Amino acid sequence: MQTDVETAVIGGGIVGASVLYWLAKLGMTDTVLIERRELTSGSTWHAAGNTTYFGPYPAMTRLFAGSIRTYQMAEAESDHSIGFHQTGSLRLAATEKELAQFHRFKNTYADLGIPYHIRTPSEVAALHPYLDTSAIYGAAHTPTDGHVDPTGATYACANAARAMGAAIERHRPVTGLKPTADHWVVETEKGAITAKNVVIAASFWARELLAPLGINVPLYATQHHELITEPLAGLDTRDTELPAVRDSYASCNVRQEGQGLLVGIYESDPKFWGLDGIPKDFAEDLFPPEVDRLMPHLERVIERMPAFGELGIKTVNNGPFCFTPDGLPMLGPLPDHSGLWMASGFNVGIGTGGGSGEYLAHWMVNGQPHIDLPAVHADRFGNDISQAQAITAIQSVYARGYTLPDAI
Ligand SMILES: Cc1cc2nc3c(=O)[nH]c(=O)nc-3n(C[C@H](O)[C@H](O)[C@H](O)COP(=O)(O)OP(=O)(O)OC[C@H]3O[C@@H](n4cnc5c(N)ncnc54)[C@H](O)[C@@H]3O)c2cc1C
Incomplete structure (x- = not known):
């Protein structure tokens, strides 16, 4: 069991697994992914697995494009099928x-x-x-x-990351996060893990996980x-x-x-x-x-x-x-909390998870992302958005469905 790592990733859905995979690809293998139940047990297991290249904004298309590529790489490295159907x-x-x-x-x-x-x-x-x-x-x-098998893609990323040295802890709910001078204490039901970096890939659980730190993320x-x-x-x-x-x-x-x-x-x-x-x-x-x-x-x-x-x-x-209030994920560092990174807020997490793992891992390992995508930065909502404001915005962006924003 890990007690001290460079990076702890909280959440074992497609996003957490993709982040773990890309951190390992870029050389950061002193890592542990901590999942409260089984891998995929959040939204990932019941997703349809649609992985289009067509994003809501031209810039977002880069995250979509990176995802199929990521899953295919992980499949080749792990020998775990991602069940890709290239239907177009x-x-x-x-x-x-x-x-x-x-x-x-x-x-x-x-x-x-x-x-x-x-x-x-x-x-x-x-x-x-x-x-x-x-x-x-x-x-x-x-x-x-086309579409992939979301469970297969998650396991391919997780297994490929593990083969490169990453660790995975299942059935270990994270109960709290405590900052110290130079690292984080990740409290779990099976003892604490200290980590220099913590990645929150806990989807709609992230709001409650971060609230005790005074961080208000509009994730519903x-x-x-x-x-x-x-x-x-x-x-x-x-x-x-x-x-x-x-x-x-x-x-x-x-x-x-x-x-x-x-x-x-x-x-x-x-x-x-x-x-x-x-x-x-x-x-x-x-x-x-x-x-x-x-x-x-x-x-x-x-x-x-x-x-x-x-x-x-x-x-x-x-x-x-x-x-999220604009329908895009939250990726990147959280301001005023050194070492705390967001990878949550995905409503098309199969379509964008792999590319998002690549994006965040580049930022964490190299000090900056490999592509310029401010639309997804984790600090864009500030800390003061109320639940009522967030809900009104989410209602509107959800109802917009496949209608593209006017600006395009
Ligand atoms: C019916 C349906 C169909 C969908 N179809 C598609 C589709 O075709 N294409 C597409 O791109 N998207 C689709 N989606 C959306 C997709 O399922 C999600 O965007 C994606 O699964 C999100 O992945 P994630 O890793 O962010 O979250 P999750 O899969 O929810 O993973 C978060 C993980 O964090 C863990 N966790 C939470 N709190 C803690 C804690 N305290 N300690 C440890 N672990 C914790 C959870 O147990 C969970 O496993 C669909 C969704 C639904 C509901």
């Missing part, structure tokens, strides 16, 4: 404005060397024969992204649904999987799952959870499904994909994930 993605343009915004991403993808095409409605129909393309203006197409959990259908006729005879679809009109994503469809919804009126504190006994739990709340969106999914309306729903997962 279509981002539908519901308006002319959206299509114009998609054109503005071209340079970003060219710089990154990632294939990116603007497709006409008839090209979209050829790529995805179940879509009714009569009301769309086209789509952005990223043919080399909302519920989020995904639905899996019965088999869709004709999918079994196709040579390739359908591309994943993201649609601002229905505020949903739809991808192939086995021979059925998997639909994730961003409702216009999201439901929060754990506002008064995350229940101490919360384990690998899901909430009761509330499909009625999703109906306005599902009706639009049927408009886009009439075959969906004919299918029975096999599984509904309603789980928690973490949101």
Whole structure:
């Protein structure tokens, strides 16, 4: 059991595992990841695993692009499958404005060397024969992204990090953090660990973990649904999987799952959870499904994909994930608390976790991140944002779903 390390990472979801992996890649292996239950037992285990290259801002695309690359590297180094399905993605343009915004991403993808095409409605129909393309203006197409198995990707990163010398402690809840003159004391139910650096990768648990230090982070959990259908006729005879679809009109994503469809919804009126504190006994739990709340969106999914309306729903997962007031993660050092680093606040943590691990690890090991991305800096909300302010902002950013910010 570790008692003194250079860096302790708290939280064993996709983000904590990615940070641990990248710290090791950059030479920092005197590390321990501390997880209160099992790896992935927060939001990661129930995620759909969608890993697109298409971020909400051109700059954020770099975190998305780094993620698939990270998981593939970790897979090769650990021999643990990440279950990558390279289906490609279509981002539908519901308006002319959206299509114009998609054109503005071209340079970003060219710089990154990632294939990116603007497709006409008839090209979209050829790529995805179940879509009714009569009301769309086209789509952005990223043919080399897809989805991973989130548990597989987490274990690949964790195992590859361990092979380089990192340690992992499971079933060891962190109960408190105490600063001393030159290090942190990480208190756990199984004894304390001292560390020069502490990385908070504890998602929506981070708010309560940091509050005793006088640090107010606006990280809150909302519920989020995904639905899996019965088999869709004709999918079994196709040579390739359908591309994943993201649609601002229905505020949903739809991808192939086995021979059925998997639909994730961003409702216009999201439901929060754990506002008064995350229940101490919360384990690998899901909430009761509330499909009625999703109906306005599902009706639009049927408009886009009439075959969906004919299918029975096999599984509904309603789980928690973490949101910040602007929908972007919190990454980097916390001001006035030397050695305390944030890696929390991910609502697309599978899509951005790997790249975020790379970003934070460069900052910690080399003194600065390898790319310039102030939009995610952990100090951007200050310390005084109230719960009411944060909730209002999160409601609006969640409800925006796949609509891009006006500035693009
Ligand atoms: C239904 C649904 C579908 C989703 N689909 C996708 C998708 O397709 N693509 C995508 O990118 N994202 C998706 N997400 C979001 C994704 O699940 C999260 O963004 C991601 O899992 C966050 O990873 P994380 O490591 O930040 O948090 P978590 O996975 O929640 O990990 C945090 C960890 O910290 C641990 N922890 C907390 N407190 C302590 C403590 N005191 N001591 C020790 N350990 C502690 C927890 O036990 C937990 O394991 C989906 C979410 C939902 C709900």
